[in-house]
Amino acid sequence: MTTGKQLFTTLAADGTLTVAIEEVTFPEPKGKQVLVKMEAAPINPSDLAILVGAAEMDTAEYSPGKFVARMPEPFNTGNKARHGLKLPAGNEGAGTVVAAGEDEEAQALIGQRVSCVPGHAFSQYAIADATLCLPLGDHSAEEGASAFVNPMTALGFVETARRDGQQALVHTVGASNLGQMLTRICNEDGIGLVNIVRKDDQVQVLKDLGASHVVNSASDDLEQRLQDAIADTGAFYGFDPIGGGKTVDTVFRAMEAVAARDMTDYSRYGSNQHKQMFIYGRLDSSPTVLTPSYGFGWTLSGWLVFPFMQSAGQEVVGRMRKRVLDNLTTTFASHYKSRVTLEEMLTKEAVTDYRQMKTGEKYLVTPWG
Amino acid sequence: MTTGKQLFTTLAADGTLTVAIEEVTFPEPKGKQVLVKMEAAPINPSDLAILVGAAEMDTAEYSPGKFVARMPEPFNTGNKARHGLKLPAGNEGAGTVVAAGEDEEAQALIGQRVSCVPGHAFSQYAIADATLCLPLGDHSAEEGASAFVNPMTALGFVETARRDGQQALVHTVGASNLGQMLTRICNEDGIGLVNIVRKDDQVQVLKDLGASHVVNSASDDLEQRLQDAIADTGAFYGFDPIGGGKTVDTVFRAMEAVAARDMTDYSRYGSNQHKQMFIYGRLDSSPTVLTPSYGFGWTLSGWLVFPFMQSAGQEVVGRMRKRVLDNLTTTFASHYKSRVTLEEMLTKEAVTDYRQMKTGEKYLVTPWG
Numbered sequence: 001m002t003t004g005k006q007l008f009t010t011l012a013a014d015g016t017l018t019v020a021i022e023e024v025t026f027p028e029p030k031g032k033q034v035l036v037k038m039e040a041a042p043i044n045p046s047d048l049a050i051l052v053g054a055a056e057m058d059t060a061e062y063s064p065g066k067f068v069a070r071m072p073e074p075f076n077t078g079n080k081a082r083h084g085l086k087l088p089a090g091n092e093g094a095g096t097v098v099a100a101g102e103d104e105e106a107q108a109l110i111g112q113r114v115s116c117v118p119g120h121a122f123s124q125y126a127i128a129d130a131t132l133c134l135p136l137g138d139h140s141a142e143e144g145a146s147a148f149v150n151p152m153t154a155l156g157f158v159e160t161a162r163r164d165g166q167q168a169l170v171h172t173v174g175a176s177n178l179g180q181m182l183t184r185i186c187n188e189d190g191i192g193l194v195n196i197v198r199k200d201d202q203v204q205v206l207k208d209l210g211a212s213h214v215v216n217s218a219s220d221d222l223e224q225r226l227q228d229a230i231a232d233t234g235a236f237y238g239f240d241p242i243g244g245g246k247t248v249d250t251v252f253r254a255m256e257a258v259a260a261r262d263m264t265d266y267s268r269y270g271s272n273q274h275k276q277m278f279i280y281g282r283l284d285s286s287p288t289v290l291t292p293s294y295g296f297g298w299t300l301s302g303w304l305v306f307p308f309m310q311s312a313g314q315e316v317v318g319r320m321r322k323r324v325l326d327n328l329t330t331t332f333a334s335h336y337k338s339r340v341t342l343e344e345m346l347t348k349e350a351v352t353d354y355r356q357m358k359t360g361e362k363y364l365v366t367p368w369g
Numbered sequence: 370m371t372t373g374k375q376l377f378t379t380l381a382a383d384g385t386l387t388v389a390i391e392e393v394t395f396p397e398p399k400g401k402q403v404l405v406k407m408e409a410a411p412i413n414p415s416d417l418a419i420l421v422g423a424a425e426m427d428t429a430e431y432s433p434g435k436f437v438a439r440m441p442e443p444f445n446t447g448n449k450a451r452h453g454l455k456l457p458a459g460n461e462g463a464g465t466v467v468a469a470g471e472d473e474e475a476q477a478l479i480g481q482r483v484s485c486v487p488g489h490a491f492s493q494y495a496i497a498d499a500t501l502c503l504p505l506g507d508h509s510a511e512e513g514a515s516a517f518v519n520p521m522t523a524l525g526f527v528e529t530a531r532r533d534g535q536q537a538l539v540h541t542v543g544a545s546n547l548g549q550m551l552t553r554i555c556n557e558d559g560i561g562l563v564n565i566v567r568k569d570d571q572v573q574v575l576k577d578l579g580a581s582h583v584v585n586s587a588s589d590d591l592e593q594r595l596q597d598a599i600a601d602t603g604a605f606y607g608f609d610p611i612g613g614g615k616t617v618d619t620v621f622r623a624m625e626a627v628a629a630r631d632m633t634d635y636s637r638y639g640s641n642q643h644k645q646m647f648i649y650g651r652l653d654s655s656p657t658v659l660t661p662s663y664g665f666g667w668t669l670s671g672w673l674v675f676p677f678m679q680s681a682g683q684e685v686v687g688r689m690r691k692r693v694l695d696n697l698t699t700t701f702a703s704h705y706k707s708r709v710t711l712e713e714m715l716t717k718e719a720v721t722d723y724r725q726m727k728t729g730e731k732y733l734v735t736p737w738g
Contacts (some may be wrong), residue, residue: 049637050637078660078661078662082628082633082635082637085635087635123557133371143435243661244661249656260450266450266454266456268418268419268451269675270671272676279665280665283662285661287618287658287659287660287661288658288659288660288661289656289657289658289659290657290658290659291447291656291657292445292447292612292613292651292654292656292657295671296648296649296671296672296673296676297671297673297676298671299668299669299670299671300669300670300671301667301668301669301670302664302665302666302667302668303665304638304666306638306666307641307665307666368454
């Protein structure tokens with residue numbers, strides 16, 4: 001019987017969000033499952049949605065290992081599917097396999113330090129799928145904690161683009177941890193990349209990584225600069241984790257303006273240049289707004305790494321995983337601003353800081369202190 | 370030298386929209402071109418965008434064969450690509466081929482009545498592409514005037530759906546001329562169809578055509594009825610000509626609610642059921658609004674009949690055209706409320722009426738009176 005601390009997040013129908021550490025008993029791993037003693041887990045933007053979301057954290061009640069906050073409307077109703085459910089959190093992390101199901105692949109991992117994707121990584125132990133575990137060899141848990149979400153997502157963008165015959169892409173949050181990885185990958189693979197950032201110092205960060213096209217969305221001539229970068233790279237294809245507001249619309253409009261440069265006749269239906277964007281996150285939970293400004297030659301889709309991996313198949317995913325492991329401390333390195341225990345991550349000081357999702361200020365949870 | 374009357378629409382940079390009949394000389398047809406003496410041309414919703422758009426028609430100045438109206442913002446600026454251009458109008462129509470280019474296919478049409486897609490059908494003569502002409506045999510010009518846009522679009526929906534492995538679809542304007550055609554096609558082909566309409570009497574119109582699932586968007590229990598119809602047909606795929614506002618969002622939300630019925634675990638990323646919608650028109654020129662309510666398993670695209678035909682290839686298009694011709698007065702019949710000359714279509718009475726695009730109240734332009 002393995003027991004330990006685990007974080008749970010519960011949204012009640014009345015909008016009360018309770019996030020608390022509990023002492024729980026972990027089940028025996030079965031089949032392809034392994035039980036991992038978790039050593040490090042990053043707080044990713046995708047974790048924040050379920051951990052904090054749009055809750056009012058300034059007025060929350062904080063006590064040791066727990067906070068209780070109010071979820072305002074329309075977000076409370078928008079999350080009614082989770083009302084009353086006590087949910088775990090933490091997509092990924094790294095730790096040591098201490099037990100395994102009867103499956104051979106699972107058994108082979110016993111005693112090894114692995115990167116894993118349990119979906120409840122904010123915990124002292126986690127049940128993980130052996131097929132998604134990445135044995136880390138001599139790497140530390142901190143080095144391997146973020147080996148899945150950002151690396152596989154960034155590589156997934158490039159694979160998806162190639163599958164659609166694209167040689168260049170736009171990324172709307174260039175300076176993020178994932179954006180920096182994507183910049184390195186595109187450089188290595190000779191893929192054109194238009195990075196959009198929000199601040200001048202982020203322009204420099206990316207230039208230092210070798211980025212050729214960085215556009216600051218705060219600049220007065222954003223539209224012109226974005227158009228020039230798209231024309232230069234031929235990027236009529238891109239990825240956006242913001243989701244809400246007009247980010248995608250701005251990119252589509254710039255793509256269409258570039259395509260229109262080559263049109264000799266006016267067409268009320270827009271250019272024949274197909275424009276494609278993917279929304280892979282919801283940093284802005286307001287609605288996505290698409291103006292009728294770029295005809296009918298466009299496609300907008302949601303994109304997530306797990307469905308992508310399913311569609312890509314084992315061989316492609318295997319090749320991606322090997323590339324991550326081979327370049328864990330270079331191309332795919334993640335950096336952390338702070339390390340917190342499970343209890344510390346629920347303090348006002350920590351929550352207030354990490355929920356801002358500032359570029360380069362990622363938190364790492366170390367559940368054993 | 371062939372001369373005749375033709376309609377032109379010009380939007381000046383200051384927002385002045387001038388639509389007027391002019392006497393022009395038509396060029397000699399070359400290559401695969403034919404010169405068609407136009408006998409009938411429908412005013413389709415897709416024509417209205419360029420003919421009237423969002424112009425203020427109540428305060429327009431009307432004179433014989435001409436009106437001058439103000440285009441308000443943001444629509445004037447939104448149309449800046451056409452500022453100063455004198456554009457023809459009228460996607461399709463029917464008439465008799467009176468001259469042809471040297472190409473054999475074109476020559477073979479001389480003397481025949483054809484349905485054609487000149488893009489300037491509001492005219493006494495038009496230069497058309499012979500490869501897109503449909504010889505009408507003994508059919509009248511009125512019977513053949515709308516043989517392209519609506520029939521090929523409705524058939525294109527079904528072809529597109531089949532290509533994507535779909536057996537059912539949602540159409541958001543079920544009672545439109547196109548919607549009625551689609552209802553007949555889906556019945557003939559055994560494709561499930563969820564029709565959304567705006568009024569109770571439209572429900573009856575479609576039921577009389579044999580429609581099995583008709584949902585009135587004005588009803589209080591729209592969401593529940595839409596969900597039930599989607600669950601019944603398995604339609605996670607659909608087409609929308611409204612474009613602006615929340616129509617697509619409403620359909621996506623209903624699709625996701627149906628998919629969630631089968632989910633045992635809560636997922637903050639939404640269901641695994643892929644949801645796909647196509648916007649094929651802009652009856653509402655306000656922005657498209659997509660709320661973050663259905664995870665990441667969705668795709669929204671623009672859709673137009675010409676790009677579809679290019680991607681479908683000659684064999685498929687040939688089969689579609691034959692089906693249209695074989696069923697011109699049944700499956701693909703169009704009905705007209707009024708017949709107007711080129712001059713009459715620019716009167717206040719006519720414009721005020723046809724710009725409302727009321728269901729079943731289509732206008733037919735007969736340029737020779």
